[in-house]
Amino acid sequence: MSAPSAVAVPRNRWLDALVDEATFDFYARWLSPQLRWRRVICKVEKIVPVASDMLAFSLKPNRNWQGFRPGQHLQVYAEINGVRHSRSYSLTNIQSADGQIEFAVKQVPGGLLSNWLHQQVRVGDYLEVGQAFGDASLPSSDPLLLIAGGSGITPVMSWLHMLASEQPRANVVLLQYARDAATLPFQNEIRALLQRMPNLRHIPLLTDVDGKAVEVFGAAQLDRLVPDAAQRAGFACGPASLTDAVRELWQSRQHRLALLTEAFTPPRMDSGTAAHAVTLRYSRSGQAQQGNSGSTLLQQAEQHGLKPASGCRMGICFSCVCKKESGTVHNLLSGETSAEPGEMIRLCVSTPVSDVTLDL
Amino acid sequence: MPNNRPLTPDELQAFGAELDQLRQHTVATLGERDARYIRRIRSSVRLTELAGRIMLFAGFFPPTFILGVVLLGISKIVNNMELGHNVMHGQFDFMHDPEFAGNTYEWNHACPADFWRYTHNYEHHTYTNILGKDKDLGYGLVRLFPEQRWQPGFLLQPLYALLLAILFQYGVAIQHLKMNRLFNGKMGKAEFGERFRPFLRKLGQVSARDYLIFPLLAGPHCVAVLCGNLLANLIRNLWTWVIIFCGHFTKDAEVFPQSVLENESRAHWYLRQLRGSSNLKGSKLFHILSGNLSHQIEHHLFPDIPANRYAEMAIAVRRICAKYGQHYNTGRFSVQFGSVLWRIFRYALPNFGATQPSRPQPA
Numbered sequence: 001m002s003a004p005s006a007v008a009v010p011r012n013r014w015l016d017a018l019v020d021e022a023t024f025d026f027y028a029r030w031l032s033p034q035l036r037w038r039r040v041i042c043k044v045e046k047i048v049p050v051a052s053d054m055l056a057f058s059l060k061p062n063r064n065w066q067g068f069r070p071g072q073h074l075q076v077y078a079e080i081n082g083v084r085h086s087r088s089y090s091l092t093n094i095q096s097a098d099g100q101i102e103f104a105v106k107q108v109p110g111g112l113l114s115n116w117l118h119q120q121v122r123v124g125d126y127l128e129v130g131q132a133f134g135d136a137s138l139p140s141s142d143p144l145l146l147i148a149g150g151s152g153i154t155p156v157m158s159w160l161h162m163l164a165s166e167q168p169r170a171n172v173v174l175l176q177y178a179r180d181a182a183t184l185p186f187q188n189e190i191r192a193l194l195q196r197m198p199n200l201r202h203i204p205l206l207t208d209v210d211g212k213a214v215e216v217f218g219a220a221q222l223d224r225l226v227p228d229a230a231q232r233a234g235f236a237c238g239p240a241s242l243t244d245a246v247r248e249l250w251q252s253r254q255h256r257l258a259l260l261t262e263a264f265t266p267p268r269m270d271s272g273t274a275a276h277a278v279t280l281r282y283s284r285s286g287q288a289q290q291g292n293s294g295s296t297l298l299q300q301a302e303q304h305g306l307k308p309a310s311g312c313r314m315g316i317c318f319s320c321v322c323k324k325e326s327g328t329v330h331n332l333l334s335g336e337t338s339a340e341p342g343e344m345i346r347l348c349v350s351t352p353v354s355d356v357t358l359d360l
Numbered sequence: 361m362p363n364n365r366p367l368t369p370d371e372l373q374a375f376g377a378e379l380d381q382l383r384q385h386t387v388a389t390l391g392e393r394d395a396r397y398i399r400r401i402r403s404s405v406r407l408t409e410l411a412g413r414i415m416l417f418a419g420f421f422p423p424t425f426i427l428g429v430v431l432l433g434i435s436k437i438v439n440n441m442e443l444g445h446n447v448m449h450g451q452f453d454f455m456h457d458p459e460f461a462g463n464t465y466e467w468n469h470a471c472p473a474d475f476w477r478y479t480h481n482y483e484h485h486t487y488t489n490i491l492g493k494d495k496d497l498g499y500g501l502v503r504l505f506p507e508q509r510w511q512p513g514f515l516l517q518p519l520y521a522l523l524l525a526i527l528f529q530y531g532v533a534i535q536h537l538k539m540n541r542l543f544n545g546k547m548g549k550a551e552f553g554e555r556f557r558p559f560l561r562k563l564g565q566v567s568a569r570d571y572l573i574f575p576l577l578a579g580p581h582c583v584a585v586l587c588g589n590l591l592a593n594l595i596r597n598l599w600t601w602v603i604i605f606c607g608h609f610t611k612d613a614e615v616f617p618q619s620v621l622e623n624e625s626r627a628h629w630y631l632r633q634l635r636g637s638s639n640l641k642g643s644k645l646f647h648i649l650s651g652n653l654s655h656q657i658e659h660h661l662f663p664d665i666p667a668n669r670y671a672e673m674a675i676a677v678r679r680i681c682a683k684y685g686q687h688y689n690t691g692r693f694s695v696q697f698g699s700v701l702w703r704i705f706r707y708a709l710p711n712f713g714a715t716q717p718s719r720p721q722p723a
Binding site: 027 | 387395455
């Protein structure tokens with residue numbers, strides 16, 4: 001996965017001497033609210049509820065937006081009480097002539113940005129976003145099995161729109177999990193897609209009926225609903241509990257075909273090994289603090305009173321990238337351990353293995 | 361000599377703890393208000409620059425020319441002091457806004473921001489008023505304290521000080537070149553070249569803007585724009601020199617030997633910052649124009665806290681100083697600057713065998 005990259009703007013020495021990006025942006029916003037040198041400012045055109053706890057936003061970006069591919073994410077920025085925050089959301093539509101981009105946001109209890117987006121943003125407001133990033137692309141082979149849990153449906157919607165326009169006869173099974181009927185997202189949109197895709201089978205599954213766990217993903221359920229699952233290219237997206245279960249089943253059955261999984265919740269800590277104490281040094285603020293190997297450097301830096309920039313907190317958005325000056329860290333996503341001095345690491349998915357010095 | 365009560369180790373720890381507490385209390389309340397403040401400062405810098413440059417485009421017509429020079433001068437002063445200096449300290453890093461990120465910010469000044477982050481943020485703020493360590497102590501040209509060794513060259517220092525004031529932005533910029541190390545052979549030509557290139561690039565950029573591009577854009581009024589820009593830079597240089605010299609070289613400011621650095625605790629560090637810094641009394645506008653360096657004491661105790669908080673923190677700092685019997689060095693601008701001028705003239709001359717005032721080390 002690649003970081004959201006800054007656009008290379010052709011630079012001119014004489015122009016630079018006269019005006020820099022901040023100066024240009026300062027005056028440009030008086031001319032037009034969306035005019036900027038490099039930043040992507042979007043106008044909110046439409047806000048539609050797609051589940052009881054989910055809103056879909058349609059935005060019109062400015063000309064700095066470089067487009068996207070189905071399955072990519074974008075960073076959404078918001079300034080809340082003077083502090084700029086960001087979270088990444090999956091794009092749910094495909095590129096169209098009107099240039100609109102869409103993403104959907106599930107309201108998370110206590111979630112800073114999701115609550116702000118749900119409560120504060122109105123049609124006609126302006127939102128800043130980053131360029132699309134990420135390279136989760138759909139397995140190209142037909143037929144497909146798409147497994148989505150909760151807000152994991154969002155990149156799947158983008159792929160379904162792509163299939164509907166490019167290969168409407170594609171053979172696709174969509175297993176869609178949600179807690180209950182009210183929180184099952186995008187039902188109207190999926191009905192419209194079913195009209196256009198004769199070989200799309202949609203199986204909504206509710207995991208929580210009257211407080212009892214029913215219809216949870218499992219081997220028996222899969223065999224009953226999708227007997228030909230082994231012949232399909234699979235993709236699972238959703239909470240780590242779902243994607244882990246799918247991955248384990250695929251591994252135990254040694255299914256030939258590719259399985260892509262994407263978690264929408266932070267990776268779980270490996271509880272197999274006991275955490276040990278380490279010393280964390282923050283060179284910029286001149287502090288040394290007692291830490292441990294059991295939680296991420298982001299969590300620990302925050303506990304130690306620092307305020308490093310952060311975004312998705314699950315290794316997707318690269319907002320928390322920081323220089324590690326020395327020490328060994330474990331990457332929770334890749335499982336790799338690295339000791340290289342001066343490397344750039346994502347604090348939110350890195351745990352210290354030894355004493356670590358960070359440029360914070 | 362300021363009257364400072366010697367502190368017992370326990371008292372010193374308590375003194376440091378109270379300042380730490382004040383810091384934590386302030387950091388916990390940073391937010392919207394501070395973000396709005398720095399954006400207003402940013403906007404006023406840009407709009408005064410725009411207005412000043414437009415006025416100068418009208419030529420030598422006195423009302424517009426004088427107003428243009430003053431507006432452009434004010435813009436440069438606020439750009440350097442309240443905006444650039446404070447942002448580069450990381451005071452507004454809490455916003456996570458790339459426009460106000462301390463480690464990438466660049467200002468309208470001949471000194472490359474990266475040089476400044478080293479010589480000012482690191483050297484000056486870490487080694488404040490330590491003889492031989494804090495290069496801001498007279499900038500290697502001026503002797504200000506009897507503890508500094510006298511040489512015959514200092515006899516002419518009132519003249520050097522004036523030249524430094526007139527050319528202050530260049531003086532600040534060449535500080536990081538460490539030319540004395542080149543001359544005495546401690547620095548190779550290659551290393552000097554690596555320092556010299558970014559300096560030259562930045563110098564070219566700011567000079568091209570003020571002395572080439574804007575004059576050319578003004579067409580028939582190019583001479584007026586050139587002179588106006590020259591005067592605006594002069595105003596900025598003189599003013600920043602005055603404010604910075606008032607920060608550490610007033611009558612009651614103290615200097616320290618390098619030995620104080622041995623096992624210096626955080627509380628000791630606070631005490632040294634307090635005794636080495638001096639404040640200026642004034643109106644709100646005066647504080648903004650001085651980049652809140654009129655609250656030099658608070659700035660040196662808490663260099664990474666937004667400067668717009670110093671006025672309210674000063675009340676608590678004064679109370680803490682009174683409680684622990686520590687002198688809080690503040691005064692009217694005329695009195696403080698007068699004492700700086702006195703030092704420049706007095707210490708041009710040797711100490712005349714007078715017993716050196718014995719300066720107690722902090723605690």
